[in-house]
Amino acid sequence: MSADALIEGLPDLVVLIRRDGLVLECGGGHGVPGLRCRLDAAGKRIENLWPAPVAEFLKLLMRRSLALRTTAEARLEHDGIAYEARASARGPERALCIIRQASASSRDDSLEGSDERPRPQLDRRGFLRRCKESMAMAALRERPLAVAVIQLDGISDIAQIIATKVSEQIMSTAILRLPAKSDERDGKPWWYLGQLSESLLALVLESADREAIGACVAGLSASLREPIAIGGAEFHLTPYAGVAILGQDASTPKLLLDHARAAATEARRRGSSEVCFFTDTMRLESRSRDRAPHRLGRVSALAAPAAR
Known part of the structure; x- marks a missing residue:
């Protein structure tokens, strides 16, 4: 089985994005049907493939991974479904983004993208x-x-x-x-x-x-x-x-x-x-540190006559 076929069969959505938002490669996504990209996604811009909130989220995540030259992780909620996303820098101009549906416990802790705010966390x-x-x-x-x-x-x-x-x-x-x-x-x-x-x-x-x-x-x-x-x-x-x-x-x-x-x-x-x-x-x-030498000088001056 070819590498392309393996990627296409993945439940996670895998997207290689250029810094300017151009999709270089896209595959998988069986586990995230709400975000699965089209077969002709390569060569198109992310704002033309996904809803504006999702596209903006991917841009920010991708740019953060490129700026830090490391892996950036975040969570997104779209159409009532929580997703986990990870972007890894692949050189100075490209980032590989992987998106999967969040687990039930992760959805409870999701902090972004929805009007329904998380419950107070007392532990x-x-x-x-x-x-x-x-x-x-x-x-x-x-x-x-x-x-x-x-x-x-x-x-x-x-x-x-x-x-x-x-x-x-x-x-x-x-x-x-x-x-x-x-x-x-x-x-x-x-x-x-x-x-x-x-x-x-x-x-x-x-x-x-x-x-x-x-x-x-x-x-x-x-x-x-x-x-x-x-x-x-x-x-x-x-x-x-x-x-x-x-x-x-x-x-x-x-x-x-x-x-x-x-x-x-x-x-x-x-x-x-x-x-x-x-x-x-x-x-x-x-301010206290700045005043300390002045106070010390005053104490020394007062103590000087006694020393004589």
């Missing part, structure tokens, strides 16, 4: 996976993204003094009071939630607008600050929030989370209910 591993995928898609589509971390003071004390089950119930109640998703029509950034640890929540927000991010995170913090009644008693949590913005503060998921956590720690150190941005934290640290 740490699932959230970190989503965060990584969100950052990849934000970079691919040149969209803004930010991460907020909220430290909740009081949860650890309740777990130690009363019981872990009580602290877990309090945390669950506090989270369930938060909206599942925002209404984008009101101008607020869309976000999703993750729980990193017993007392640490994280949010991924589709925005780089400091005012919009601050208002959104402040609103969630206000909800978390409200008393929680369980078993005839009221419990109070104190949230401290920090934010890091993709591109400005970090370019990897781990660093972005670390910087957001550092900003939240700074807010806690100050005892501030205001949302703390990592950029502001770094500016304050820089």
